[in-house]
Amino acid sequence: MDTEVLIVGAGPTGLTLAIDLGRRGVRCTVLEQKPAPQFLPKMERCNARTMEIYRRMGIAGRIRAAGLPGHCPMDVFIVLSLAEPPLYHLHYPSVEEYRAQIARCEDASQPLEPYQLVSQYTLEPLLKSIAESLPGVTVRYGCEFLSFRQDASGVEALTRQGPLRAAYLVGCDGGSSPVRRQLGIELAGDANLLELRQALYYCEDLYERIPIGKGRHYHVADGQHSFLIVQDSTRHFTLHAVVERDEDMAAQFEKTIALPLKYEMLYVGAWRQNLLLAERYGAGRVFIAGDAAHLVIPTGGLGMNSGVGDAIDLSWKLAATLQGWGGPQLLASYEIERRQVGSRNVAASRFASQGRRKWRAMYRPDIRDNPETRANLARVAYAEQPKSNEMIGAELGYRYVASPLVWPEPGEGPAHDFIEYLPTTFPGARLPHVWLADGSAVQDRIGYELGFTLLRFSDQDVNGLAKAFASLGAPLRILTLRDERARDLYGHDLILLRPDLHVAWRGNQPPGESLQLARIATGH
Numbered sequence: 001m002d003t004e005v006l007i008v009g010a011g012p013t014g015l016t017l018a019i020d021l022g023r024r025g026v027r028c029t030v031l032e033q034k035p036a037p038q039f040l041p042k043m044e045r046c047n048a049r050t051m052e053i054y055r056r057m058g059i060a061g062r063i064r065a066a067g068l069p070g071h072c073p074m075d076v077f078i079v080l081s082l083a084e085p086p087l088y089h090l091h092y093p094s095v096e097e098y099r100a101q102i103a104r105c106e107d108a109s110q111p112l113e114p115y116q117l118v119s120q121y122t123l124e125p126l127l128k129s130i131a132e133s134l135p136g137v138t139v140r141y142g143c144e145f146l147s148f149r150q151d152a153s154g155v156e157a158l159t160r161q162g163p164l165r166a167a168y169l170v171g172c173d174g175g176s177s178p179v180r181r182q183l184g185i186e187l188a189g190d191a192n193l194l195e196l197r198q199a200l201y202y203c204e205d206l207y208e209r210i211p212i213g214k215g216r217h218y219h220v221a222d223g224q225h226s227f228l229i230v231q232d233s234t235r236h237f238t239l240h241a242v243v244e245r246d247e248d249m250a251a252q253f254e255k256t257i258a259l260p261l262k263y264e265m266l267y268v269g270a271w272r273q274n275l276l277l278a279e280r281y282g283a284g285r286v287f288i289a290g291d292a293a294h295l296v297i298p299t300g301g302l303g304m305n306s307g308v309g310d311a312i313d314l315s316w317k318l319a320a321t322l323q324g325w326g327g328p329q330l331l332a333s334y335e336i337e338r339r340q341v342g343s344r345n346v347a348a349s350r351f352a353s354q355g356r357r358k359w360r361a362m363y364r365p366d367i368r369d370n371p372e373t374r375a376n377l378a379r380v381a382y383a384e385q386p387k388s389n390e391m392i393g394a395e396l397g398y399r400y401v402a403s404p405l406v407w408p409e410p411g412e413g414p415a416h417d418f419i420e421y422l423p424t425t426f427p428g429a430r431l432p433h434v435w436l437a438d439g440s441a442v443q444d445r446i447g448y449e450l451g452f453t454l455l456r457f458s459d460q461d462v463n464g465l466a467k468a469f470a471s472l473g474a475p476l477r478i479l480t481l482r483d484e485r486a487r488d489l490y491g492h493d494l495i496l497l498r499p500d501l502h503v504a505w506r507g508n509q510p511p512g513e514s515l516q517l518a519r520i521a522t523g524h
């Protein structure tokens, strides 16, 4: 083997996977066809769950330092231009304000980390440098993947630079994924819903001079779906709009900002809105993750963030399998767990984008002169626009239903809600963030080393479970927390957590069938 895991694509999904594998001691190689990271706009917001994941990986601070400063507002506006009174203004907390809210939170309803605005062209080179600093991780730019062959013991990938052999291959190679194509996996859903142009501008003075107030998104109520986004430097901006020619994006920017400022247009390109989900997430030793597996309309922020979720689910399963204690169901569970999240996130994105279409449909060319047109549009936007910006339920509340790795607790479990986050420890859910009496966070008390953790809020004898995990060679740590409030918020004395901090089992007595539980949790 040249490496243990071969990752195709150095976008945020592939690089996050490489860092997590590298930190868990797995040797991996990332192949990227581009000669170097590019300064091209795409995503700009890591959601709260992604930032929790990056915190566990020890890199959240570096991402924040590279991103939008913590005091900058995250507000969203609907406008005619930046120089006219907004039709609708939604206030969202800056990272500093959000952090203060989290610090005050006494229940389990908040994430441990606030979101972070960081442009993809800032994030990717940073993730690349972190990946390259890890022993065992190789990142090869300018290396195009062409095809693969797999057999019972591994995968051989052909690249333009020659062949490479690995135990597993993961296609994190974006929407047109060559890996997915070679697997013959179809995408189901709606393609090419709308084609827009996106341009990137540098404008030194705009951010400081926006007369209607600072924010991150300015949706323009026009017939061209115009939408201005502040990037992390606050000197770069992107504008999306339906226009005929690339050159039209200059006039569109001038019309949107409506301020006589000097600017440079750095890039223009076209992109299409899709709502698509891969029918499978892999075959044999080959998997797909990120945009290769699901494509959403990105305004709700479920694109790259879903890819980070895929990476973190697949990473520990690959590591445990390579370490020898992962059972045969472990890697097979990746598709079962993550495809349902992909499906729900595609649905959440559809729901949010339909909301935006509804208020955009209220646009009439007389909007500047007719107060009634403006009032009608604002009334619909009031009900519909928050759907795009308030999907904390989708971000934090996702739960792996009917997973072979999760103990089948009786009952359906709480319903999935995109908008509202309802904290739960129902098996399959992400462990809600709770502050302990000493001011530390439960998530921070759980070590990063590969293995399971049993949270114990009592003195019960859990030797049976420890022995069961030991018999499978799977690491299990017992973390005893004497904290009544946390126990009450979690609702159980004992909670078994996987390495990705999803609940595998919960109870008030040690499990009667310890070996069966350990076998399920580890994929045997």
Ligand SMILES: Cc1cc2nc3c(=O)[nH]c(=O)nc-3n(C[C@H](O)[C@H](O)[C@H](O)COP(=O)(O)OP(=O)(O)OC[C@H]3O[C@@H](n4cnc5c(N)ncnc54)[C@H](O)[C@@H]3O)c2cc1C
Pocket (backbone or CB within 6 Å): 008, 009, 010, 011, 012, 013, 014, 031, 032, 033, 034, 041, 042, 043, 044, 045, 046, 120, 143, 144, 145, 146, 172, 173, 174, 175, 177, 178, 198, 271, 289, 290, 291, 292, 298, 299, 300, 301, 302, 303, 304, 305, 306, 307
């Ligand atoms: C305008 C816009 C705004 C967005 N905003 C957000 C947002 O705010 N939040 C959010 O979560 N998401 C957002 N997204 C979506 C987000 O950008 C994508 O979901 C994200 O880039 C997916 O990451 P990925 O790593 O899976 O794939 P990609 O970023 O597409 O990376 C795939 C990589 O694979 C490489 N590759 C492909 N083929 C080969 C090959 N044969 N050999 C080697 N390498 C190959 C590509 O060069 C590329 O670098 C936005 C998208 C757009 C277009």
